Amino acid sequence: MLAADTLLPHMEQYIRISEALREALLNRVRVASYGKGQLLHDARHVCTRSDFVQRGLVRLYYLRDGEKITEYFSAEGEWVNSPNSFIKRLPDIYYLEALEPTHTLSLQVQDLGYLFDTFPEMERYARLSMGSVFGHLMDRITSLRFTSAKEKYAHFCDTHHDILPRLPLGMVASYLGITQETLSRVRAGR
Amino acid sequence: MLAADTLLPHMEQYIRISEALREALLNRVRVASYGKGQLLHDARHVCTRSDFVQRGLVRLYYLRDGEKITEYFSAEGEWVNSPNSFIKRLPDIYYLEALEPTHTLSLQVQDLGYLFDTFPEMERYARLSMGSVFGHLMDRITSLRFTSAKEKYAHFCDTHHDILPRLPLGMVASYLGITQETLSRVRAGR
DNA sequence: CAACCTCTTTGATGCAGATCAAATTCTCAG
DNA sequence: CTGAGAATTTGATCTGCATCAAAGAGGTTG
Known part of the structure; x- marks a missing residue:
């Protein structure tokens, strides 16, 4: 390479x-x-x-x-x-x-x-x-301030679909500022 | 000027x-x-x-x-x-x-x-x-993810003490991603 | 100075998500 | 394979903050 x-x-x-x-x-x-x-x-x-x-x-x-x-x-x-x-x-x-x-x-x-x-x-x-990178940070700030856990995860899927399958969910949860348990429930559709 | x-x-x-x-x-x-x-x-x-x-x-x-x-x-x-x-x-x-x-x-x-x-x-x-500006945005993201309304306001006071008295509180609340009512209660110490 | 804004506070209620606890599934070293 | 630790899910309970509603407090305009 x-x-x-x-x-x-x-x-x-x-x-x-x-x-x-x-x-x-x-x-x-x-x-x-x-x-x-x-x-x-x-x-x-x-x-x-x-x-x-x-x-x-x-x-x-x-x-x-x-x-x-x-x-x-x-x-x-x-x-x-x-x-x-x-x-x-x-x-x-x-x-x-x-x-x-x-x-x-x-x-x-x-x-x-x-x-x-x-x-x-x-x-x-x-x-x-x-x-x-600036635009991404501003989008992220908006996403953190005014969206539910479900919307945060949906936004993450949109913006990181390429790496999502490579990531442990606990790390995704802390990135999103929600708990692992909540992320699990959101993914299960609840 | x-x-x-x-x-x-x-x-x-x-x-x-x-x-x-x-x-x-x-x-x-x-x-x-x-x-x-x-x-x-x-x-x-x-x-x-x-x-x-x-x-x-x-x-x-x-x-x-x-x-x-x-x-x-x-x-x-x-x-x-x-x-x-x-x-x-x-x-x-x-x-x-x-x-x-x-x-x-x-x-x-x-x-x-x-x-x-x-x-x-x-x-x-x-x-x-x-x-x-980058450092400020990262601090803000951290503050938004993992802190209570009271801590968000305290962080805002630290970082914006020079302009705080010039700002309507409703604008501060939306900047922090909390409601005006919550900000009012936080300021009153409750 | 009264009438009408806008800004801020106070009160009552409900819910999303945190927390605590435990079960289940995954993964990989031996 | 297999057993142990890590990752993930599920369940029960609790709480901080949003929401809805209404009452003060300023402040500015005819």
């Missing part, structure tokens, strides 16, 4: 990639693999890299009263990191865990900084790809 | 502003004023500009069963627009309403496009300032 086959096409949705940028990128990303259950990032450290998921499934979670609360799922074609920790270079509460055997392309924060400084189109890529 | 006094210092939190960029910016922003209750943007149109609030208070809302649901408040030092409409150049559901007499600096989408194309540091500014 080559970077040229996954990462570059992803980026080309937003920007044209020059030969120089292509070379700089491929020189700096490192392939990485994680087994099921393995942590890509531990909250006790500062997050110093971003991983582009080529194959597999990752969740972002944090601990609340000893329980793991899922904040986000990321599958093929998405970058994962601990957002605030990565940006501010400080520890944060989030862990990243591979839910399946996962292959990524890993980019260190200082290499990303170099790319931003050297290739203005990288700034544009980051701006545009962040923008597309 | 000069752009040099409000917008430029805001941007300088993130980037250094060259003389050329300064001039380009000041040439393109237009001062605008809105009375209390006036719409900065109507959902029936495509949102073609962003407004930087110099003085005043604006809310983003949408209609749900004929009721106005507040999605966001923006005060001095923030950009407001209808995010998806502005980015995708399509209509969306959101209205922007001035809650107080409001003065803004207004920038047309095509002028912003020109600035992005001409000044790479503008791309960086957009990327970094969006990044800082």
Whole structure:
């Protein structure tokens, strides 16, 4: 699985990639693999890299009263990191865990900084790809505020039908902010 | 109230502003004023500009069963627009309403496009300032999922203490996803 | 200053979903 | 295969908040 086959096409949705940028990128990303259950990032450290998921499934979670609360799922074609920790270079509460055997392309924060400084189109890529996440977050906020458990689950099915069968339901429940029991009843149609 | 006094210092939190960029910016922003209750943007149109609030208070809302649901408040030092409409150049559901007499600096989408194309540091500014909104959205999602009405209100007081006394409580309630009655009881300490 | 808004509070009732407990099914290591 | 732990479902009870209804409290306009 080559970077040229996954990462570059992803980026080309937003920007044209020059030969120089292509070379700089491929020189700096490192392939990485994680087994099921393995942590890509531990909250006790500062997050110093971003991983582009080529194959597999990752969740972002944090601990609340000893329980793991899922904040986000990321599958093929998405970058994962601990957002605030990565940006501010400080520890944060989030862990990243591979839910399946996962292959990524890993980019260190200082290499990303170099790319931003050297290739203005990288700034544009980051701006545009962040923008597309924005709409999702706003939809999610609306869904959390004003919908029943049944509607929340229906909305999740709509927006995540591709990964739904790969997810344990307890994680889906905490993502939706409902209990596992309620999710089970909703699925059974009650 | 000069752009040099409000917008430029805001941007300088993130980037250094060259003389050329300064001039380009000041040439393109237009001062605008809105009375209390006036719409900065109507959902029936495509949102073609962003407004930087110099003085005043604006809310983003949408209609749900004929009721106005507040999605966001923006005060001095923030950009407001209808995010998806502005980015995708399509209509969306959101209205922007001035809650107080409001003065803004207004920038047309095509002028912003020109600035992005001409000044790479503008791309960086957009990327970094969006990044800082991200953390807030994630906190808000957590607050919506797992907290009682009382905790939601406490979190709102923490994060919006500067504008709280300027807001009608019904708008705060819909922002928090609780009813006005519940908010009233929570504030009374019950 | 009275009449009429809009905003906020108070009261009574009902229900969706949390919580606690236990049974059932799945899954995978040995 | 098989047994143990994890994931999921089912059941019974309880509660926080929504809903419906109406009464204060401001505030602004002729």
